[in-house]
Amino acid sequence: MVNPAKIRLAALNVWFKDTHALKNISLEICPNEILGVIGPASSGKTSFLRALNRLNDTQPNFRMDGDIELEGENIYKDIDVNELRRRVGMVFALPMPLPISIFDNVAYGPRMSGIRQINRLKEIVERSLKEAYLWDEVKERLRESAFKLSGGQQQRLCIARTLALQPEVILFDEPCSGLDPISTAKVEEAMALLKRSYTIVLVTNNTKQAARVSDRVAFFLMGELVELDVTDKIFTAPKDKRTNDYITGRFG
Amino acid sequence: MRARKAKEFLIERLIYLCGFISIAFVILIFIFLIKEGGALFKAVGLWDFLAGKEWYPISEPARFGILPLILGSLFVTIGAALISIPIGVASAFYIAEVAPKGLRDVLKSGIELLAAIPSVIIGFIGMITLVPFIKHLFNLPTGLTAISGSITLAFMAMPTIVSVAEDAIVAVPRSYKEGALALGATYWQTIYRVIFPAALPGIIAAVMLGVGRVIGETMAVMMVTGNAAAIPHGLLEPVRTLTATIAAEMGEVVTGSDHYHALFAIGIVLFAITFIINFIADLSLRKVRR
């Protein structure tokens, strides 16, 4: 069964000043899958993720070559960058709430896209918080500062913030690195349910997490895409020796 | 949606414009000074202007030599520098390294306060307290002298020197200090052997900025140095600085006259001097930030 690709990369090269961060990456991301991205530090996984919503553009001395397509449209030539970022949302490594209320955090994206009516915003906030499994815990205190939440709650708030825009793709950049195991489990649970409606790309340092959660896994090393395959195959019978070495912990 | 995009486009254009505006003003100032000041050089040669020993703008024929004024500014500035640099730098070290924390905040606030006092008030106080004192002390016909100017201006330069030097001292990495102390040096030895050389570029920048302030000061200097536009022979004589000349005489000139142009020409000289000083100071400060 061939699914039309949600995101397609063709010969993507990325440079930051003289550093060649991504070398000739070509791959396809399927709709409604969870693609895990693993690799040691400086392998280019984060650059890869940030290429997908053009956040790399904000970095100084950024250059790129190649094509990235979202549902067949080139994300540089065919889609407005702000529109792209609403369709491809991102959750960052450390919980990064804005210093405003819980409600305002979640409503930020929709407000910036032009939605002003308070009732619509209230609907959106409630829906998003429910989808992120945070609604019950905060529904009584939406006007409080987001900083009052615990780390795990803040991260789920950030997920809700992204969901408020109803993106097509959600990018997770090591989302559980600052969280305790219980919060981590909650976030992973949420991800598994989210994939029903969204396509997910998950960058993680934790290979076990990738094994738990992903449908397919991509292994990056030093800017190259070494191997991309179904999760089972990657972890039981990887084709490339380097993949095997990384997974078995020979280097990290 | 399109209206919002258009509005944003305009705002961002405005922002880019404002970014450029500081450059525009520097260029404009330069242009206007040259426009009004350059006209002088049709009537007076450049060398006669810069090195001429007589400044008699209202006599017939008028003489526009600014050497006495340059020397006036120089005497006052050097005097002020000799006073304010050692005291200012010493003070910066005290505040940065020796003062206990509570005292440090009080001192820094005190210095900020001194910096905020308008120059005309400092000139006023100088006129009332310092000038008679100098007259008395040295038995002079008048206390309006270069040295009065130096002392008064020293107090205007000191806050600048102290705060910029203090920033430079604080910026010296702790490891330098701790390394020296760990090797058995006393705190004082650490200060003058390790911290001082390390902070030197910043201290030099502080000094230059202070000196720049002194050269450019007008009101305070006008009120305490007298108004003799003659070549001074010592610190105990009245002098006229470049700045005071412009301020004192501009009110009485005819627009477009040679005298008018001459005053603008002095402005060019001042602009050039402070431009160079600030440029060098900025280069030194960049070194500190690295």
Add this chain to the structure above:
Amino acid sequence: MISPKTKEKAAFTLLFLATVLVVAPVVLILAIIIKEGLPAINWEFLSAYPKSGMREGGIFPAIVGTIYMVLGAMLFALPVGVLSAIYLSEYSKDNLFTRLIKLAIVNLAGVPSIVYGLFGLGLFVTFLRFGASILSGSLTLAIMILPIVVTTSKEALETVPKYFREVSLSLGASRWQTVRHAVLPHAVSGILTGVILGVGRAAGETAPILFTVAAFYLPRLPKSIFDQAMALPYHLYAISTQVPGIKPSIRYGTALVLLVLVLAMNLFAIIIRIHFRRKKRW
């Protein structure tokens, strides 16, 4: 051989004395002006017009003139300065153009105030034919305080954590929306501090207004922005040096009013800075 410890004590004492030399005059100046000037301060002094060539009466028009000029300067310097700071902090790249801008600001900060006066005379009074007026004076002062506003606003913007911008952009906000909603609101206190410091500076400056606006004896309020006005700093200068026979207490009184005005503004700026630093939660 003096021991290093003794040398240290001696050195530190010298350093301390130096510091005293710097700070003591402030106290002295304040003390003198307050002591001699306070007797002259009464409601009449503050609200009446000067009479008999300044020898009697009050300084009301000078106070009003100063306030007008300061407001005018702020009206121009605030938007231009903040937008310039936004450019430098949020939009500029690390290239020659940006370095030129920073150099220009450093130089504007160092230009002698009398040269600003000449510039104001050349551009506003003469070339643009605004004449010696509040308009000319305000614009001249505005350009003079521009570097202060730009520098402090830029620092305030740079204090806002970087991730606010990334988060905002990742949620689909445009660059301007990000500045307007995710950065600017959190830099307001710093910007305010800068504006107030700039205004304090503008209130106390004499040289830039000497030929662009200041009138010596104008016993009435200015009628429009094209009118001349009196101003406190120039007034103090004039009654100290140009007019003989004025009661000393009037001179001190004028100095006191100016001093209080300027120091109050600086104090206000410091208080804002401290208050908002405590409130920040990041």
